[in-house]
Amino acid sequence: MSDTHRSGFACFVGRPNAGKSTLTNALVGGKVAITSSKPQTTRHAIRGIVHRPDAQLVIVDTPGLHRPRTLLGERLNDVVRQTWSEVDVVGFCAPADQKVGPGDKFILGELVKVARKTPVIGVVTKTDLVPPEQVAAQLLALQEAFDFAELVPVSAKDGYQVGTLADLLVARLPEGPALYPGGELTDEPEAVLVGELIREAALEGVRDELPHSIAVTVEEMVPREGRDDLLDVHAFVFVERPSQKGIILGHRGERLKQVGTVARQQIEALLGTRVYLDLHVKVAKDWQRDPRQLRRLGF
Numbered sequence: 184m185s186d187t188h189r190s191g192f193a194c195f196v197g198r199p200n201a202g203k204s205t206l207t208n209a210l211v212g213g214k215v216a217i218t219s220s221k222p223q224t225t226r227h228a229i230r231g232i233v234h235r236p237d238a239q240l241v242i243v244d245t246p247g248l249h250r251p252r253t254l255l256g257e258r259l260n261d262v263v264r265q266t267w268s269e270v271d272v273v274g275f276c277a278p279a280d281q282k283v284g285p286g287d288k289f290i291l292g293e294l295v296k297v298a299r300k301t302p303v304i305g306v307v308t309k310t311d312l313v314p315p316e317q318v319a320a321q322l323l324a325l326q327e328a329f330d331f332a333e334l335v336p337v338s339a340k341d342g343y344q345v346g347t348l349a350d351l352l353v354a355r356l357p358e359g360p361a362l363y364p365g366g367e368l369t370d371e372p373e374a375v376l377v378g379e380l381i382r383e384a385a386l387e388g389v390r391d392e393l394p395h396s397i398a399v400t401v402e403e404m405v406p407r408e409g410r411d412d413l414l415d416v417h418a419f420v421f422v423e424r425p426s427q428k429g430i431i432l433g434h435r436g437e438r439l440k441q442v443g444t445v446a447r448q449q450i451e452a453l454l455g456t457r458v459y460l461d462l463h464v465k466v467a468k469d470w471q472r473d474p475r476q477l478r479r480l481g482f
């Protein structure tokens with residue numbers, strides 16, 4: 184391996200349900216995206232970051248491209264084209280189980296202009312759904328439809344060729360140092376992001392019951408003594424009433440355990456290290472109305 188380090192941006196395009204999000208998650212190795220985060224180098228939301236010793240690949244979000252029926256539609260499409268022209272490489276996704284249709288052709292028609300400047304990689308997604316002949320036929324159909332810089336079949340579900348796709352994308356990035364050293368996504372301190380991931384996991388499935396009643400504080404994030412590959416994270420999940428504590432905990436604490444597992448995986452993906460997550464639920468009575476408590480909770 185050469186010691187060149189590359190860094191840059193990619194985005195995936197394709198019609199709805201083409202498998203873009205799932206593929207992004209497979210590349211990134213978990214859900215990292217903190218949806219509101221906006222990097223300084225681009226105006227677009229980061230969906231995830233692939234960290235490798237030889238590269239950092241930042242996958243950004245694009246709104247969907249529409250057939251413009253209105254002025255607003257046209258404006259939206261301008262935004263999309265703008266994004267395409269700002270990334271280093273574009274991945275066009277087409278699912279293996281659906282014929283290349285008018286929706287694909289429309290997007291490809293728009294991509295022609297981009298492709299003069301930015302390489303477009305054709306990605307046949309969901310290969311696990313069809314026999315190999317059909318994957319081959321889809322590759323052929325794409326080849327006929329567009330002049331792709333590369334073509335690759337992948338399955339995000341079983342991981343088939345996801346690494347190959349990462350290699351192809353990385354090869355198109357300019358040389359440069361990591362844009363987000365240490366996996367940082369925003370200027371926010373890592374503890375805040377970690378708290379957000381825990382809060383999001385804790386709210387999953389109970390948003391209706393506990394709309395605004397959860398706050399998370401991260402008390403401590405320290406490397407485990409004598410280990411440089413394990414981070415101990417201690418955090419509190421605050422609710423307002425004892426009854427809400429029960430909802431978070433679940434039967435015999437099963438739900439909290441699940442929350443911890445989900446949050447831990449996301450924190451590991453965010454920070455690029457293994458994590459031991461210690462979660463405790465506390466009742467902070469009416470914390471939303473108490474300025475002292477609010478301050479303590481970081482509001």
Ligand SMILES: Nc1nc2c(ncn2[C@@H]2O[C@H](COP(=O)(O)OP(=O)(O)OP(=O)(O)O)[C@@H](O)[C@H]2O)c(=O)[nH]1
Pocket residue numbers: 197198199200201202203204205206247308309310311312337338339340341
């Ligand atoms: N079998 C299989 N299903 C997949 C694969 N990738 C995605 N899917 C499924 O296809 C559906 C759409 O996937 P998404 O990743 O949400 O597609 P998307 O392109 O991000 O969709 P939009 O957000 O609507 O643009 C989901 O039900 C996924 O579970 C895959 O590799 N194999």
